Amino acid sequence: MLVLAGTPIGDVEDAPPRLAAELAGADVVAAEDTRRLRRLGQALGVRPTGRVVSYFEGNEAARTPELVAALADGARVLLVTDAGMPSVSDPGYRLVAAAVEQGIRVTAVPGPSAVLTALALSGLPVDRFCFEGFLPRKPGERRVRLAEAARERRTQVYFESPRRLDASLAAMAEAFGAERRAAVCRELTKTYEEVRRGTLAELAAWAAEGVRGEITVVVAGAGEDPEKGAVDAAELVRRVRVREEAGERRKEAIAAVAAAAGVPKRVVFDAVVAAKHGGGGAAG
The missing domain is CATH 1.10.10 (Arc Repressor Mutant, subunit A)
Structure with missing residues (x-):
């Protein structure tokens, strides 16, 4: 069985209770960063008894067949990433797809999610939303992606690096309109958690001064009018x-x-x- 386990996005006390049991009982633990896994285990008071292997973007393609072979032999494989749920802008999709193709059971230990936490805290509509992951680093590719998303009526959720946040917010203001409502969620569940709400223009000006930490951006859908809803x-x-x-x-x-x-x-x-x-x- 392949088990996908959510890990804390900040506060270690948010770890799901089943996580410790899965860490202790898995035959193989595939971790995005084995050092961070070791620290997490220490915080939870548990030490994996099975084999621990690294599973990150650089070796995901090469290691997937090895893990599928272990699953086929009857092993219980636990997959954890640095924060949040595996597969969501993190390693995991390739392994899940390969396991499903081989008829191997896949289950999950639900846990914290930066996407859902930021969406809930944003103050923007949550009835319909889409997750866009990270924007391209190159300005031209970023403009193309945002042009495609400009008419999206659902609330949009993005991950972003603090080093590129000001450029991305400025590009969003240009593509979506300076007055489009948005929220920047920083360091969720951590000591210095901050949710900054405003228009894209206001947030871009704020971010230009420099921002630190893990960032999730939530943007209102196209045509959102506070009083009348979608504008035709x-x-x-x-x-x-x-x-x-x-x-x-x-x-x-x-x-x-x-x-x-x-x-x-x-x-x-x-x-x-x-x-x-x-x-x-x-x-x-």
């Missing part, structure tokens, strides 16, 4: 028209409406153009 194209056009009638230039009106609705300027521009060519003349 006709409503965007109407808002532009109101601003134009008040004397605002179209370019500035489109930018302001996009920022307020939390959508890219291109979305508003396309809606205005479509309304004009559709003969409605709503903003023409």
